[in-house]
Amino acid sequence: MNSDTDAVRDELDFEFLGNRTGQPYTVQTNVFAHGKGDREQRVNLWFDPAADYHLYTIFWNHQHIVFYVDDVPIRVYKNNEARGIPFPKLQPMGVYSTLWEADDWATRGGLEKINWSRAPFYAYYKDFDIEGCPVPGPATCASNRGNWWEGATYQALNALEARKYRWVRINHMIYDYCADKSRYPTTPPECAAGI
Template sequence: MATYIYHRMSELFLLSLFVSSFMVASAGTFDEDFDMSWGDHRGKMLDKGKLLTLSLDRISGSGFQSKREYLFGRMDMQLKLVSGDSAGTVTAYYLSSEGNNHDEIDFEFLGNLSGEPYIVHTNVYTQGKGDREQQFYLWFDPTKDFHTYSFVWNPHRIIFLVDNTPIRVFYNEESIGVPFPNSQPMKLYSSLWNADQWATRGGLVKTDWSKAPFTACYRNFNANACVWSRGSSSCASTPSTSGVSSTPGSGDWQTQGLDANGRRRLRWVQKYFMIYNYCSDFKRFPQGCPRECRRGRFL
């Protein structure tokens, strides 16, 4: 399976490298934007705040969270995931509001036995309800180098991107009664934790603690976003990135969608690398797929 995945997607990999070369990395430092939130010193800021690492051992994992809350924006982060035998571990990178009826936008990277492709688990929660999972194999080894993982979140849609290649779009379908996360400010979080009850092959493969500590690395966080403060928000924006278009005249992330090239790359990823789509899970939804899937726009 691993050989098939890596060779079948060589064309897209080269394309994504070409596109990502136009991305501009943030010059900020982690201590300006984030607080270590848990893990008892297992999370560290290094190189004068330019590098952050999280680690997991048998006792505890670790995590961090942004100092600011955002209501819409584009967030980019470069991650290098746990290398070697990472089975049972999950590296989560997500936006979330607070409370039982929270909104959330998720990347979760599911660990694996050495040599197998990483699985990217994505989900969108609105008003405390998720169940909108899509999963993909990555078309490269995410443990060998840093790669950029991005959210574009605006009032019209949410776009998940890997090295600026779109892998998923979740549209605002409030017009047909589907809730959309557009009223609750969210912080950005990341954590490295043990989930061997489900993370690898449904929990069949457990964490090998002889390989601990497990470590994930982060750099070059960038947020072009509306920062929420005291019930209001202020926004900063930048021009659209290649492969992501905007409504004519806007020129920024606030109305971004996919241009023709972005749609082509999205279809390519979903054709060859999608391994689970809740919209196609008829055993899970015997009464019919969720309402937003029926519009034919879940791709």
């Protein structure tokens, strides 16, 4: 999802980084808020996403952003605006899908190169659904606390989701920018505040 505003861009990403045959597929999530990005986390999937369709969801409300794979939360980004940490909520975003060449960094840090002889490359979607405020739409929609996604049930992960989230972080997370001292000698403020 992208706001289409470069200077103060908001963006929420699912990025499939590719794999080496026989190795797990890696999904990277990234959050841009008010033009600040580089907030990546990477998870090795526990299944082969090319073998069948799977459900990829971005749930976004005023409290948090949750990235789900097959109803399993793989990332939570909390709204910590009260601590001065940007949170994407002021701009409408569109949904985009792209295939792009990033073999200088994406595949095991650039160690694997794209095999162009296997082109063309395809991605397939089904049962695509968006629930949210239309653009253009009523200016009060996004701030309406009466929207279903703002309800008490959706303010935090429930107990089952929290267990699944811990399982992913312990068993499948392979990179978290919060722990990357070479990139961030000073821990980013949202990490200290609890992501």
